[in-house]
Amino acid sequence: MGNDERMRAQPSVEAATPPPPPDTLPEARTTDGYRRTTSFRSRRSALSAAQQRTWERLWPELGILAAPRDSADAPDEPLNTGAWFGRDAPLVLEIGCGTGTSTLAMAQSEPAVDVIAVEVYRRGLAQLLSAIERENVTNIRLIRGDAVDVLECLVAPGSLSGVRVFFPDPWPKARHHKRRLLQPDTVALIADRLRVGGVLHAATDHPGYAEQIAEVGDAEPRLTRVGPDRGELAISVVRPSTKYESKAQHAGSAVTELVWERRSERNRP
Numbered sequence: 001m002g003n004d005e006r007m008r009a010q011p012s013v014e015a016a017t018p019p020p021p022p023d024t025l026p027e028a029r030t031t032d033g034y035r036r037t038t039s040f041r042s043r044r045s046a047l048s049a050a051q052q053r054t055w056e057r058l059w060p061e062l063g064i065l066a067a068p069r070d071s072a073d074a075p076d077e078p079l080n081t082g083a084w085f086g087r088d089a090p091l092v093l094e095i096g097c098g099t100g101t102s103t104l105a106m107a108q109s110e111p112a113v114d115v116i117a118v119e120v121y122r123r124g125l126a127q128l129l130s131a132i133e134r135e136n137v138t139n140i141r142l143i144r145g146d147a148v149d150v151l152e153c154l155v156a157p158g159s160l161s162g163v164r165v166f167f168p169d170p171w172p173k174a175r176h177h178k179r180r181l182l183q184p185d186t187v188a189l190i191a192d193r194l195r196v197g198g199v200l201h202a203a204t205d206h207p208g209y210a211e212q213i214a215e216v217g218d219a220e221p222r223l224t225r226v227g228p229d230r231g232e233l234a235i236s237v238v239r240p241s242t243k244y245e246s247k248a249q250h251a252g253s254a255v256t257e258l259v260w261e262r263r264s265e266r267n268r269p
């Protein structure tokens with residue numbers, strides 16, 4: 001084979017590394033080029049034709065894509081949420097909203113609170129977009145991307161009244177525990193983004209993960225655990241029942257509810 005033929009037989013660099021299909025996120029890498037360990041699986045999530053139409057109509061106004069924090073596209077400044085929602089109201093970030101069942105119900109029950117739903121799974125966000133339109137809900141916005149990138153680059157310190165993490169992926173195998181979202185670093189980042197009195201609300205049906213979340217939250221010096229008899233909080237902690245609740249019930253497992261409040265600097269231990 002001559003040189004020319006050999007060159008033709010080789011796949012071009014472009015052909016060997018096609019761009020990611022539009023329904024999966026680009027792979028996140030650290031500054032030194034390693035693939036980042038994430039708390040989510042990269043899964044394809046093609047939309048139906050109807051979902052695609054809804055997406056094209058609503059996403060430009062209600063959604064944004066978060067660039068990975070180590071990428072050239074990472075923003076230098078946090079989001080102007082007042083401009084995005086068209087008002088200044090208490091702000092909640094829900095991490096890993098799935099198809100948005102809790103997001104929708106809780107936003108409807110607290111119309112004076114603005115909710116940003118963060119999810120990597122596009123079909124889940126598309127379902128939430130359809131529900132927002134159907135129910136005519138005005139206090140939800142959506143961000144597609146890794147919640148850690150969102151907290152780090154798009155959310156200002158001390159700006160959130162609440163962070164919700166319902167049924168985070170438990171990564172049950174010991175060798176995957178490093179992929180769990182609620183680790184000391186992420187909980188510290190959440191505590192930093194909460195305003196004094198802001199609430200971190202987590203729920204899980206996985207006993208081992210519940211223990212880990214409790215330990216990590218209790219060890220964070222800016223957070224104080226809130227018991228069920230605590231009076232009024234900055235945001236509601238009443239969750240609707242979702243498919244994860246039903247699954248847990250069927251499997252005979254309990255759902256653990258964990259709530260912390262961000263304490264003031266003066267009250268730090």
Ligand SMILES: C[S@@+](CC[C@H](N)C(=O)[O-])C[C@H]1O[C@@H](n2cnc3c(N)ncnc32)[C@H](O)[C@@H]1O
Pocket residue numbers: 039040041095096097098099100101102118119120121124145146147148165166167168169181242243244
């Ligand atoms: C087990 S599901 C729970 C969905 C929803 N909270 C509920 O209760 O129905 C966990 C979701 O979190 C999302 N997720 C995991 N890690 C994430 C991250 N770092 N940023 C955004 N979403 C994430 C996954 O894509 C998945 O949809």
